Amino acid sequence: MRRITLRHCIALCCCLFGLFSLTTHAAESASLDPLLAELGEAKIKDMEPILVRIEAVSDESILPLLRTLLNGNLYYNEAEKKVIGQFESNGETYYKDVFTDEINAGIDKRDVDKIRVNNKLRGYLRNAIARIQLTSKSPSVRENAVRELLSKLDDSTVATLESLYPFEINKKVKDAMGLALAMNTASQASLAPSNRIAAIEKLSTSLESDVRNLLMQLTRDDNAAVVDAANVALGKIEERVNRFAFVDQLFFGLSLGSVLLLASIGLAITFGVMGVINMAHGEMIMLGAYTTYVVQLIMPNYIDYSIWVAIPAAFLVSGLMGVLIERLVICRLHGRPLETLLATFGISLILQQLVRTIFSPLNRQVSTPSWMSGSWEINPVLSLTLNRLYILAFALLVFIVLVFVLKKTSLGLNVRAVSQNRNMAKAMGVKTNWVDAMTFGLGSGIAGIAGVALSQLTNVGPNLGQSYIIDSFMVVVFGGVGNLLGTLVAAFTLGIATKFLEPTTGAVLAAILVLVFIILFIQKRPKGLFPQKGRAAE
Amino acid sequence: MTRLTAWFSEGRSTGKHTLPFVVILLSVTILASAANLLLPADSIFYVSTYTITLLGKYLCYAMLALAVDIIWGYCGILSLGHGAFFALGGYAMGMYLMRQIGDRGVYGNPLLPDFMVFLDWKELPWFWLGMDQFWFAMLMAVLVPGLLAFVFGWLAFRSRVTGVYLSIMTQALTYALLLAFFRNEMGFGGNNGLTDFKEILGFSLQADSTRVALFLITAILLAVIFVVSQKILSSRLGKVVLAIRDSESRSRFIGYRTDRYKVWLFVYSAVIAGIAGALYVPQVGIINPGEFSPINSIEMVIWVAVGGRGTLIGAVIGALLVNYAKTRFTAIMPDAWLFALGAMFVLVTLYLPKGLMGLYGQLKAKRNTVTNKESQA
Numbered sequence: 045m046r047r048i049t050l051r052h053c054i055a056l057c058c059c060l061f062g063l064f065s066l067t068t069h070a071a072e073s074a075s076l077d078p079l080l081a082e083l084g085e086a087k088i089k090d091m092e093p094i095l096v097r098i099e100a101v102s103d104e105s106i107l108p109l110l111r112t113l114l115n116g117n118l119y120y121n122e123a124e125k126k127v128i129g130q131f132e133s134n135g136e137t138y139y140k141d142v143f144t145d146e147i148n149a150g151i152d153k154r155d156v157d158k159i160r161v162n163n164k165l166r167g168y169l170r171n172a173i174a175r176i177q178l179t180s181k182s183p184s185v186r187e188n189a190v191r192e193l194l195s196k197l198d199d200s201t202v203a204t205l206e207s208l209y210p211f212e213i214n215k216k217v218k219d220a221m222g223l224a225l226a227m228n229t230a231s232q233a234s235l236a237p238s239n240r241i242a243a244i245e246k247l248s249t250s251l252e253s254d255v256r257n258l259l260m261q262l263t264r265d266d267n268a269a270v271v272d273a274a275n276v277a278l279g280k281i282e283e284r285v286n287r288f289a290f291v292d293q294l295f296f297g298l299s300l301g302s303v304l305l306l307a308s309i310g311l312a313i314t315f316g317v318m319g320v321i322n323m324a325h326g327e328m329i330m331l332g333a334y335t336t337y338v339v340q341l342i343m344p345n346y347i348d349y350s351i352w353v354a355i356p357a358a359f360l361v362s363g364l365m366g367v368l369i370e371r372l373v374i375c376r377l378h379g380r381p382l383e384t385l386l387a388t389f390g391i392s393l394i395l396q397q398l399v400r401t402i403f404s405p406l407n408r409q410v411s412t413p414s415w416m417s418g419s420w421e422i423n424p425v426l427s428l429t430l431n432r433l434y435i436l437a438f439a440l441l442v443f444i445v446l447v448f449v450l451k452k453t454s455l456g457l458n459v460r461a462v463s464q465n466r467n468m469a470k471a472m473g474v475k476t477n478w479v480d481a482m483t484f485g486l487g488s489g490i491a492g493i494a495g496v497a498l499s500q501l502t503n504v505g506p507n508l509g510q511s512y513i514i515d516s517f518m519v520v521v522f523g524g525v526g527n528l529l530g531t532l533v534a535a536f537t538l539g540i541a542t543k544f545l546e547p548t549t550g551a552v553l554a555a556i557l558v559l560v561f562i563i564l565f566i567q568k569r570p571k572g573l574f575p576q577k578g579r580a581a582e
Numbered sequence: 583m584t585r586l587t588a589w590f591s592e593g594r595s596t597g598k599h600t601l602p603f604v605v606i607l608l609s610v611t612i613l614a615s616a617a618n619l620l621l622p623a624d625s626i627f628y629v630s631t632y633t634i635t636l637l638g639k640y641l642c643y644a645m646l647a648l649a650v651d652i653i654w655g656y657c658g659i660l661s662l663g664h665g666a667f668f669a670l671g672g673y674a675m676g677m678y679l680m681r682q683i684g685d686r687g688v689y690g691n692p693l694l695p696d697f698m699v700f701l702d703w704k705e706l707p708w709f710w711l712g713m714d715q716f717w718f719a720m721l722m723a724v725l726v727p728g729l730l731a732f733v734f735g736w737l738a739f740r741s742r743v744t745g746v747y748l749s750i751m752t753q754a755l756t757y758a759l760l761l762a763f764f765r766n767e768m769g770f771g772g773n774n775g776l777t778d779f780k781e782i783l784g785f786s787l788q789a790d791s792t793r794v795a796l797f798l799i800t801a802i803l804l805a806v807i808f809v810v811s812q813k814i815l816s817s818r819l820g821k822v823v824l825a826i827r828d829s830e831s832r833s834r835f836i837g838y839r840t841d842r843y844k845v846w847l848f849v850y851s852a853v854i855a856g857i858a859g860a861l862y863v864p865q866v867g868i869i870n871p872g873e874f875s876p877i878n879s880i881e882m883v884i885w886v887a888v889g890g891r892g893t894l895i896g897a898v899i900g901a902l903l904v905n906y907a908k909t910r911f912t913a914i915m916p917d918a919w920l921f922a923l924g925a926m927f928v929l930v931t932l933y934l935p936k937g938l939m940g941l942y943g944q945l946k947a948k949r950n951t952v953t954n955k956e957s958q959a
Binding site for chain 2: 321394397510514518560
């Protein structure tokens, strides 16, 4: 699904290009068309000079053509002496004008011949595309073009870069160009070593993998001074790369922590505040995830906004289910925690089977809104995926809202009163039955919201909840029952610990080690990290 | 004979089922076995080998239910991880059976089981050594679950981890083992577990006579464990265990080291679970990490809850009934089984807190109140 969204974006870009080219294409077509016809008829070894001439007479508007050719989708219609692009949609083959994107329905497969390209031509085409982009009006296009060129600098591109460098006004683009030129200088064995060493020093500030590859080559250089400089530069780069790798790992740890926090925070309320073991908590998460799926089914054309509908919907669905469970089962088992555990486990089985019956036992696909897909590239070695970033922020937001509800609203006051001393609260006129139902509904509703978030990260299936229930219990028990802050600390501690263990031990062993650690920890401190103090403690 | 009867029936309320239970269990077992071995296949009284194996499986489950009941019903420790002890016992037996295959495996390696050859291992891991000896494997089937239970119980009960915390800890324990046994590197066959067994002590596992023998042994061991558990629980030690269940802190203040009682009872229960696992594996012919999954352990609890916890006979009846229902249900409408199981959890905890064994008492109490009301009216 994500791939399709990406494809949509590309299609959109192509359309924009098409519009743009409509305006300019008319003026040039006079000189371009014969060249294109020549291209279509040329043999593969004669194509490069023709492409040089095409590049000389055209501007950015030629890019769609070059890209189509690069992908091997450019065809030549001999009868009309025109080139045409081929594309496939739903298994059908269509032909379209590469500049205007107009579909040409009158053309059959037999009318056209593929314009073939080989690896040498592909390399040339990539460079040509980058060179054309270098003169683009948008700085980001120019910057990407320069970065694209880093791995394949040749004389012509270096010449282009050198001519453009003094006139570049955007700092980022200029830095990138400077980097490319420095790479060129450093790699030229004919230049004076002092110049090359200066260039290498300049390279040591970059994190591009191409730069690292070049420096690796330079450590085998004939000139000893250059080798030393390259080694020093590599050391510097390595150090920074390691630092960013650490940040990356930390981010994944935080991301796992945020998932654990979302999954366990509802449990922290029902288990911590009410003292009720809800084994069906995982199924509340699952219901939330399925609600997201259903919402997307209802509004397939508004996936980007569906999440804003799904969050309250999931809260309501899971919350109402929670209230129902509390009223029908849990309130009759007051003060019998082990029986509550068994009964709610039964409910979890029923809910799982219900979902299996309604939606099939197979996993369901939930699409990611386009604004959540992709990643935030901070530098070449560190990029943070957006959906994880949003979920981290969302988890913290949910946590803050929940703390606010418990500390500042009258519902929160009642909940705390009942959890501290049920009988006294009752004597003061608190409707404990109502508070119980609301608390359970709140906890379950939050689990539903967690389901919305989780549907963006993992598969949505009937077993979704089961895979989180044990982890969630661990988080709550580790943090200390009845303590939301403890849950927060525990979730992030466990998340980060797991992710830092993983590279050395592997994912499964890391999970086992964390479980064993918690089992041992609970033996030592049965009340968790932040035990309840005072009269509220048993 | 009368002395034997008296010995069986010793202990007041709970012991009264012992003699009838042992008699019924053994006579049914012997009749079924005889019907399988002696009667021709077309006789209406013929019992198929499939049924014998199924019954044997049920009896293993009954033994497991006894183990759960002993700690939950009598000591109030709800373990959601008894599947782990069962599976460990099963793995010990599985390892023995695996070594018995010898060079008849697919790869024909006389020393290494197939999956190790497949993983390109050159020699047997240290924990597989000695497993080709039956007595050693059986020792391990008892010792390993016992040791795990001892370490876990010693740590947990000494730091007074009780109630739901303990339940969740035991669940985490079996979950951790589940993850561990799924790994190929552990050397227990990973995902596929151990299977393709050929023979036990030289007898082919496919033969009817071996199956009947295994069934008989299971029944006899179940009877022995039943009687021994009954003796233990109706002894002075059993009374202390009940006291701990009803009020742990009071028992502690009176001067009993409650943690020691709990640890030893937990170990005893784990050992029974291990034996049940060891008997289970040759009858079903496979052991894989799925046995560690938390849902299995919770199912065991519901057997006991349905039958009636706190009575050994209830655990056995519950295990037999629920598993029979499961066999029937999954054959007729597989989708409905989980609904039924879930509903059973909810309804039993809500309406049958003492299980089927308590049903009679519940009905009697109800009739009494009704008659009381009538007499008052």
